[in-house]
Amino acid sequence: MILDRVFRAIYPLIGLALILAAWQAYTQFFAVNRIILPSPMDVLVASNDNFGLLLRHLWPTLLECVLGFMLAMAIGVPVAVAVANSQILNLTLYPVLIAMQSVPKVAVAPIILVWFGLGIESKLAIAFLVAFFPVVVDTATGLRATPKGLLELAQSLRASPLQVFWKVQFPSALPFVFAGAKVAVTLTVIGAVIGEFVGSNEGLGNLLLTANSQLNSPLAWAALVWLSLLGMGLFGAVALAERIAMPWAKNGGH
Amino acid sequence: MILDRVFRAIYPLIGLALILAAWQAYTQFFAVNRIILPSPMDVLVASNDNFGLLLRHLWPTLLECVLGFMLAMAIGVPVAVAVANSQILNLTLYPVLIAMQSVPKVAVAPIILVWFGLGIESKLAIAFLVAFFPVVVDTATGLRATPKGLLELAQSLRASPLQVFWKVQFPSALPFVFAGAKVAVTLTVIGAVIGEFVGSNEGLGNLLLTANSQLNSPLAWAALVWLSLLGMGLFGAVALAERIAMPWAKNGGH
Amino acid sequence: APTFGLAQELTKVTFSLDFIPLGRHAAWYAALGEGYFTEEGLDVTIIPSQGTAQVMQAIASNTAQLGFVDLPGVVLAQAAGTDIRMVAVNYQKAPYAIFSLANGANVTDTKQLEGLTIGSGAGSITPQVIKGFMKQSGLDPASLNVSNVAPPARASALLSGQVPSIEFFIMSKPGLEKGAKDASTSLTTFLMADHGLELYSNGIGASQAFIEAHPDVVRKFVRAALRGWKFTLDNPDAAADHQMKVVDGLSKPAILAEIDIVRELVVTEDTKKNGLGSFEASKMEAGLKFVTDNLAITGTAPSADKLYVEGFLPDEPVKP
Amino acid sequence: MSKDALSATPTEAAGSNTVFARFDRVGKIFKLPGDRQIDALEDVSFTLGRGKLVGLLGPSGCGKTTFLRIVAGLETATYGTVTIEGKLVNGPHPNFAFVFQQANLMNWRTVLKNVLFPLEIRGEVTRASIERARDLLNLVGLHGFEDRYPSELSGGMQQRVALCRALVYDAKLLLMDEPFGALDELKRMEMHDLLLDIRLRTGVSVMFVTHSISEAIYLSDTVAVFSKRPATIARFIDIDFPYPRENAMRYEMKFTEYEHEAGRALGIAR
């Protein structure tokens, strides 16, 4: 068990080390221009020099991600329930959802700004829009995959629709829900960045844009790396929640 | 059965009609300025006036989406297999995948352009990057959810790993795979547009940018609407493939 | 006399930049930091944007009452049915520049534009401006090959040889120069305004409705802003400090470099004579003609006198 | 043995003082793709007296499960009617319990939580009812497994959990589909006595499917033997032993005679 925990910590580091090594080797051997791709060393230095700055901007982005994710779950799951339990709603709502999903958010950003203003709301709206669809699709698929026998058991007990959902469909769909949540949570990072691109004064996306516009690549890539780490952290949090929420699934993992 | 088919066609139209009605009402009652949000009527007129133009630009985007999707499936499924069957690969690869997922694609566009140039390759790369993650996460979750009994059956027959995958894990994971594919295929639309933003001379995303820069909102929104319709079409194609691929799942649907 | 009123007596105004805040925008922050806006009784919020279209949308939706708009943008916005006009012109010269590498295309002469491939944005009007400029100069605009390369990727595209030239605002010059040096070559800059392009660019704009309803607010804003510009031209260092206090992620050398470049666009014979922000009807008309001749316009182009409103510049010109 | 020969009085066969449920010409046809169909049930008619215990025997695949599901309101009959306590069944009845042919446990709940599930749904979880659930688990021999997950149990243990789940609340009608099929004989006999005991205390009416002729006889007031598919009732056998029943009864001549009678109805030549 202890060894297991050590492995859980070591292997991801190996993965990261591999990226870093490949990156360093690439920039070194091909003498890549720093503006195009700074070396991990450059980025590390920039990250270190601007640590306070990055940390200050991490916070609003983190907040946008977390709240956007919660919004996506809070709205996505009920929509999935509607879509999974009613063929009519399914057929009627899906086109709307797909339209929302497949429209580039950058392009509809102006109208979002008009509706939600320049505060955190507009970023939440975009993070939500980006993260929402996987939650709906995966959860709906999971709800539909509930073993028929269990539904019949609940039916035979005349469980209310709410009970059926909470006590049967939802726990049974949990692996699907978590799959959707994992995709969603990493997408919120992108959503938050898009939101910050569109209009904001803070956040790692904003910093990224500023650094980019000044062709300050090391800082821009430092922001990118921090965004990746943020994504990993959020994913890890969801994966942890999964392990806790599903103790019966022993070989949980990601 | 026939009635069923009629419903399958009618309800989505109701959904779309609802969006349009809300949209029209909003632009009308709030007298929204056309450069912020043109009315559906304006967009319809623009779409009609520029039909040939839109059609011409639809094609490259469609191609990018389809190829990007196929790439995402072709690479995503094997990666999911690796990740699902090996705890070590799982732990090692996931950070890399999440890093790829949660980095804003626009921000890494420079290096993508350097690697893949301005042709279709760079758009495929981005469409692929965007669509890849849901395929991996959902497929891996599905593969892991294979009933233990069936795996043991295959084991008792000393099936090769490839046989176990193709004949047991994959069919059993199909609902998950299709859930991932549905999310992925709508994401490729976004990916293609981002790719076109980053560097291209054609495609609906390119047209969208051009129209936007000329403050030609009706045309820009026409491009957006076409992108949505493209997303719906692609989603519909995947849903259809699901119905065909899973005849035993009677209440298939989306 | 300046009044230092209580916060609640200040009029709230939102001003949209044409882009995210960079060194070129130091003047607006200087006006803010030096308290010029407050002196006028204004409580100004500066918001970022992502280019012309978004500024226009912000003004049209009243998200911002004033914005840093460019002349071509105003023409397009009016053709699209808005009533946005300029009240002051800050960039007297158009900032559109073509960058190439000394050991590459090395564009130093207008003639070299013929047959050139340029990395530009489908999302910007610059390629059409370049083509108009070529036509003006008697070259065939059709011979220019425009590749759409997004702004963040443009420097890479140039430095990695994907495209032989790119266009950017001239303010990007310092950063690009550094990149070129890293690639052991040097950067060649071609500012069209220095080669005969006569086109007003960015200035202060607002919707006609707002101008009519709050002429005093507009007037006060323009006055304070122009003082900010003067302060910045005189004390770039202090202006940079003001901006850095409010905006994160900027480096002082980068701000100072941009201020130096912007100076070229802002300080001209005209402004030395008539003051910062001043403009001439004839040049507005020429600008309109250039835009209608060369840019694809949907809708009806406005007449020149609709592009601007006179009388909002300070009575006493703010000379650089 | 033809259904006509029986149809004269089947509705009285499972007779009792008060009628609990009445089945009237119940039939079920499954539609298959391509105009094909499976006739699963045909004209099943009889009445179940209140508090009576009816065992259903019949060849595999004849339609026993289908019949039980129709009675439960989980499946709709293609024709015919089911009336329970005077009310037409067209959905689950408020007070019945169903033991499915498969254990049908929730793999995310521990054994105890699985048993408590019906109480949760009915809002009847109290300290006393939890105690009852634990007692039941003890009675079926699952003491110490309360906190295990179903995947850690043997097949027969899972079946016993499902049984407890049906017995944990007071249902008026108990429908059981091969409830003891995966148990060894000793445990089976214990379960028989447990069931009869509960029936005696609560007066619940019971219909259960089994493939064990002796089990059907040992438990039932009446044994109903289904014919081959399409299933209809081939024979009713009233079991004329008094309750409470004793194990010794299994060795009586009359028991063997009943066995032979049921065997013959099932087509087993001895």
Add this chain to the structure above:
Amino acid sequence: MSKDALSATPTEAAGSNTVFARFDRVGKIFKLPGDRQIDALEDVSFTLGRGKLVGLLGPSGCGKTTFLRIVAGLETATYGTVTIEGKLVNGPHPNFAFVFQQANLMNWRTVLKNVLFPLEIRGEVTRASIERARDLLNLVGLHGFEDRYPSELSGGMQQRVALCRALVYDAKLLLMDEPFGALDELKRMEMHDLLLDIRLRTGVSVMFVTHSISEAIYLSDTVAVFSKRPATIARFIDIDFPYPRENAMRYEMKFTEYEHEAGRALGIAR
């Protein structure tokens, strides 16, 4: 009846001319969270002769399935060894077939395709083998259901499909976990004769778990009765009836005596 009383000669009890499999002090302990554990098997030792048929009886939850799974190489013993044809088992054996306690069908395959699954894996799908699969389905009474999906079958029908799937290829060792548990008596008897017939023709060695004492006696060369958990072998009963067996045998005195002996080993007092 204590295991010590038996341990003198258990390895010879299921004796045969040539040894097919040998089980030596096989034990299994399941570790549970929090230092708890379940002792499922303890010191199970015997030999299975080539071509012999051994029936395993034992209380529910004692460890029969676990034992069968260890023999199959699907589970590893905590201690002890399993040797098949002289080779130590530490993974699935090349030539055996397993009938699981649950039907374990693939819901995405039709009945016929489910039966053909082992042949596909072994690369033995030929016109002849498909014919054989169809024949088997006919023999178990599933004619006409070849193209149905498992969800359209009754419980007993699913079990028969699983049976066909194990019989469709020539295994040397057939391990069956309650293979006839969901069948009616008539079908069960048909299956018995089918199994004995196949055994006769192919010489396959068989171990099967059942809860039916008479089934174990009717089929087996030797019946092994497991004790309560932790399971060990409480008694070996060599069944001294000749093959082929006749149904009439069930009514012989000796048969009843064997039944009583097994019953006593299981703790059933009659």
